[in-house]
Amino acid sequence: MQDIIVRPYTPAVLDELQEIEKKMRKRFPDFPAWANWVYLHKPEIKPDNMYVAYEGRQAIGYGHLIPRFAHANDPSHVPNTIYLDMNASLEAEQPERVLDALYEALRARVGEMLVEALPRKTELCIQHYATVHPILDYAAGQGFERVESYRLLQRDLNMEIPDRLVRGNLKIREWELETLADKEKFLAVNKLAFPEESATLEQLEGIISIPHFTTFAAFTPADEVVGVIMVRAEDATAGFIENVFVLPEFRGHGLAEALVAHGLFHLLKQGFQSVLLHVAASNVPACNLYQKAGFEIVKEQIEIRCDWNAQ
Template sequence: MQDIIVRPYTPAVLDELQEIEKKMRKRFPDFPTWANWVYLHKPELKPDNMYVAYKDRKAIGYGHLIPRFAHANDPAHVPNTIYLDMVASLEAEQPERVLDALYEALKARVGEMLVEVLPRKTELCIQHYATVHPILEYAAGQGFERVESYRLLQRDLNMKIPDRLVHGDLEIREWKLETLADKEKFLAANKLAFPEESATLEQLEGIVSIPNFTTFTVFTPANEVAGVIMVRAEDATVGFIENMFVLPEFRGHGLAEALVARGMLYLLEQGFQSVLLHVAAPNVPACNLYQKAGFEIVKEQIEIRRDWNAQ
């Protein structure tokens, strides 16, 4: 039997990957649309970080990684996080061997990348809904452990959206992040809200490119950011709240409720029937905020990690 060969991704093989993915999603509807959407629209995904497994010149699996390196001035406990995913074709005779080959290629690429960054704890991370059990079970066999869970929440936009106003001299305005300066200003505010996250410009540009993207932002009289809600399309009838935060010094004054209401109103005006969002299960204040706004839990996404240095 000819060995499985892993090669870097090229656009010429995309049609084959899309077919693999369509069959995977037919059996596991919660599997992501990597080849059918993300590979075409996410600048963070570089061809150097994407791999395809072949047998007899036919694609039988694929995988990728997305690095989110910690910032140089982040506290020492903030790790580099390397997000990765991989899938074997449902038609592969030995799917575990396909995943083994892809995982080895991805690990080799991580090793190359880490040579070029400052030494710091590094973690490999996979995120999937619990229903995508073949990938989660394979990763568990490679030493990945569950560290977090995220709830997918949904709300019907035809339910009444309450009026929520900001008080004092603050103002909510639409902010489309059209310039580099705007994007850098947003990333700086996001870092203040989430100090342990390492959002990147490329990540943000990928979100900005999604249809119906916009933000509504609370500004101070000095034009400083106090809070943001970021919304976009998920599909033709469903909107998505990509991000929402209020900076610490402005919390406790109803800004979060006002931003959520404004974001939902925008999505309703754009013709969407419902809205989705993810929230970390341990984030009780955020879970309570969204449930009070009419959101209900749909399902759970699991995050598993492995310490790169423990290999």
């Protein structure tokens, strides 16, 4: 039995990883298309945080980290969150050994990154649909526990889209987010809507780079942003709602419904046949909003976490 060696990712091995992933997705269709799409389109996943497992010269698995460190202005209970995922080849004789080697390498990288992070609680996080049980089962054996579930919702864009009017003197229009000032303005407004989240400029620019990415915002007469919807392509026929929010003082007056309708009309005009989004099952107001807009539950994504300091 050969040793399993983990090395940093290089683009030269991408073709091998894509083949490993295609076989995994054939058996588990809900496994993410990391190597076949995300690694190519999301610069947020950096080569320094990507690893490949080898047996001899053959790649037999891969994994990555996406750090989301807490910021100084976050509430004290907000942890550093390190998202991760791994994939062992279905042809590996002992896939658990592959995952063990990758997990050890990823944990070592987390330790390096935490040297420069705020000294607060750190959690490792994995998100997968319930059908991807090999990874979920492995993570459970490493001490990960379920903390949240997210619903994947879908809507047929050929269904009638209610035309929701914007009340008052607000106007919804496209917000191109091309300048640094606009991007920083978005991050500030996003923080007001989600005080416990701290999106970064790097994350925002990664999302903006996705094909067909478009942002619409609700503006006051003073050109202040009070609500946002972000949409993008998911694939050739489906759009995706990346983000929707309304500032607290403007909620409860139908603005969220109007933003969603605006996003749906835009995706329809772009030629998409359907639209998808994720919403936390615990976010009852948002679940109700999307249900009224014609979305239906397709499947459930599970979020599991592990306290880094407890390991």
